Each structure stands twice: as C-alpha cells, then as structure tokens.
Amino acid sequence: MVKTPESSESSDDEQNYSSSSEEWSKSSDDDDKIVEVNGFQVLDSQVNQVMAIFEKHPDMASDFSLENQQLRNAYMGVLLNLIMTLCQSPDELTMDDLNKADRTVLDLTKAGLKLHWLRQKLDEAFQKKEKKREIRAQIRLLEEKVKKRKLSLSDLESDLKKQKAAALAAETPFDFSDIV
Numbered sequence: 001m002v003k004t005p006e007s008s009e010s011s012d013d014e015q016n017y018s019s020s021s022e023e024w025s026k027s028s029d030d031d032d033k034i035v036e037v038n039g040f041q042v043l044d045s046q047v048n049q050v051m052a053i054f055e056k057h058p059d060m061a062s063d064f065s066l067e068n069q070q071l072r073n074a075y076m077g078v079l080l081n082l083i084m085t086l087c088q089s090p091d092e093l094t095m096d097d098l099n100k101a102d103r104t105v106l107d108l109t110k111a112g113l114k115l116h117w118l119r120q121k122l123d124e125a126f127q128k129k130e131k132k133r134e135i136r137a138q139i140r141l142l143e144e145k146v147k148k149r150k151l152s153l154s155d156l157e158s159d160l161k162k163q164k165a166a167a168l169a170a171e172t173p174f175d176f177s178d179i180v
Contacts, residue, residue, distance in 0.1 A: 040076040041069060049080060057117055064112040075111060078104060079118075086121055090128045098126055 033044045038061060042050050053060060066072050082104050085097060101122055109115050 039072060041073050042076060042080075046080060049083075050076065053079075053083075057114070060114050061112070063114060066111065075108065075113070079108060079113065079115075082108075082118070086118075086125055090125070090132045093125065093129060095129065098122070098129060101125075 034041050035044050035047050036042075037047055037050045038054050040050060040061075064072075064075070066075065082101055085093070085101055088097075105115055105119055105122055109119075
C-alpha cells in the first residue's frame with residue numbers, strides 16, 4: 001500500500017516528537033517527497049526498495065506495533081541503512097560493522113519486525129568475512145613458501161653455476177707453458 005502522508009492521520013504527539021527520523025527524512029534533493037508504504041513514511045527515492053522488501057517479506061511488520069509515526073519511520077530508516085551496509089563488499093565491511101549490524105537486527109527483531117531473512121544474510125556476511133580472513137592467511141603462508149623456495153632456487157642456481165665453472169676448469173687441457 002503506497003500513499004502520500006497527507007492521506008494518513010497522525011496525532012499531535014507524533015508531530016511534536018523530535019527524533020533522528022527527521023534527519024533521516026531530509027535529502028540533498030529537496031524535491032524528494034515523502035510517501036507512505038505499508039504504514040511507513042519513506043522518501044520517494046526509497047519507495048522501490050521498501051516495496052521490494054514488503055513484496056518478498058509481506059509479514060515483516062505484522063508484529064510491529066509502534067504507533068508513533070516518527071519512530072516507525074526511524075525503524076524503517078535503520079532497516080534500510082542496515083541493508084545498504086550488508087550490500088558492501090566483504091573488503092569494505094569490518095567485523096565492527098558486522099557486530100553492529102548483528103545488534104541492530106536483534107533490536108529491530110525485539111521491536112517486532114520479522115527479520116529471519118536478514119539474519120540469514122547477516123550470518124552469510126559473517127561467513128564470507130571469516131572465509132576471506134582464512135583465505136588471506138593462506139595466501140600469506142603460500143607467499144612465504146614461494147619466497148623461501150625462490151631463495152632456495154637462487155642458492156641452487158648459484159651452486160650449479162659454481163659446479164659448471166669447476167667442471168669447465170677440469171676439462172680445460174694443459175697449455176705448453178703450464179707443463180714447462
């Protein structure tokens with residue numbers, strides 16, 4: 001369900017409540033309008049993302065009982081930011097980012113949002129990060145082995161050159177002056 005906020009009712013308490021959702025709803029593009037999607041007021045530029053969430057997970061907010069519109073908006077903003085965080089590459093994501101995301105999913109779930117699908121993706125992100133860490137450790141070990149083998153090969157090549165020089169010296173016949 002998508003509608004403009006003018007068609008929704010809100011109490012004076014909601015309008016006077018100051019939260020970070022006001023900052024969240026501001027955009028660098030002043031033409032970005034607020035649109036209501038399934039009881040959440042989001043920026044026009046975020047409507048497709050929010051609708052996609054509800055299309056894939058229609059029961060996501062079925063247990064979400066907050067009445068304060070600004071709080072509802074703030075929770076949706078946190079959810080969208082969390083999803084965008086998880087969209088970063090494993091190189092960009094830090095373990096701190098993932099731990100914060102983990103706590104955020106827990107908080108959003110406690111508030112009544114059904115986020116089992118997001119928990120699953122977060123677990124996958126943790127696994128990717130751990131796998132990347134393990135792979136990097138393996139790469140470092142292999143690089144050390146290659147370096148040692150190159151040094152060993154260099155030593156062998158040096159020994160080979162010395163042996164070839166000695167063999168060449170042993171094959172050289174005596175000169176008349178060497179004998180007399």
